[in-house]
Amino acid sequence: MTNSIEAVGEKLAEILTSYLKDNWSDSPSSNKTITAATNMVTELQLDSFQVMEFMLEVEDHYDIVIDLDSLSNIHTITDLAAVVIDHQD
């Protein structure tokens, strides 16, 4: 499995795009183009609940557990990719 931050970021953008379409289709964010550089809070305007719900999908995809404390400094998809890689090690 490719474990680079770019590859993980790309995959996370894909998971988030599909997650928003499936679960938050009413939100204007569900139609936005999401990339590794996207800021989840300022650009997508996800609230803390939505970010935590999305994390459950990420955990299941990578078969990891991420503690809530690790989420406090995550703003962009790239930030999240770094946390995912860290928890895979």
Place this chain on the structure above:
Amino acid sequence: MPLLEKFSVAGQLKSGLGNVGKDPTSVVFDQLNSATEGVVEGRTTILAGTNNYLGLTFDPACIAAGVAAMQSQGTGTTGSRMANGSYAAHGALEAELADLYQCSNALVFSTGYAANLGVLTALLGKGDAVLLDSDAHASLYDGCGMSQADIYRFKHNDVKSLERRIKRLGDRSSRCLVVVEGMYSVLGDCAPLKEIVEITERYGARLLVDEAHSLGVFGERGCGVAEAEGVLDKVDFVVGTFSKSLGAMGGFCVSRHDVLGLFRYVSRPFMFTASPSPAVMATTREALKQLRSRPELKETLWSNARRLYSGLKELGFELGPEISPVIAVRCKDRESALAQWNQLLEAGIYVNMMLPPATPGGASFLRCSISAAHTPEQISTIIEKFAELKS
């Protein structure tokens, strides 16, 4: 950001609440006529959002017990039990709770919130892990956060999601506490406790169940969902509150583990808070007696809940998944929820407004909580006023 500037977001949110009509967070009951009726802005109003499940707040015996305790022991305890001593009623209440739950240990806290903070911060520390249901109450999140344990969430009531995570913890599962509620306060749905107990035991973890909304509502003795599911003796720690079914204020923890007795020496929210007042302990003890001696209260509560649930369902409202004394009506969006809540209040019905992010799935709900004290006529009026929302 300057210190006070961060409140601008909260200020905007608050002013948004009043755009449609009355702000749901600013309701004042000028007068209480009974457990289910009050006066708001001069209007007689049916109270359908009070968590007063057994309707005991105006019970004559509870009131008499509170008055007598205040007259004989004073208005307050004026300090913590560790520094200023316990009253005999503190110990008596703990013994009665232990007897109700048929376990050896009980500890009383000053509020339900303090009970969750006190128990979780005593149980957990750095290096421990907690697996928390994603829809758990804020007090459980806050207690876990204060404990400095690693917090992992699992999908609400999803035992597969729980098991996947507990498995990923590996050897750390023996240092893990699983935290769930008996009945959840927003949708009134219950935890699948049999399966949760089985998984928790299999991985050597411990289980805490918050029965705040289910005490007095579920189980033959009224202990909650764990009793109703036949797994009460498998739960490591049960926490709850006196402020709902028991119509008072305060919280508690009961456990089969003797370490609970040591929480008195390590739990800061227990040690550094004034203890429950004589009147609170007396009304709670009397309410516990009523709970045990009047099973008809629970029967009436459930009969009222079934009637309201089916009445609202027949009107075509989207409700929570299970019939329970908490009946949540899902609204299209935040604006329509605020408008409908205002319409109900103007029609003399008080329900709770539940808005995201404090709600499952980010949805907006009108939450009714039903009481054994609601009369059949009051239930009919609530249904009738909800019907008018559709017209």
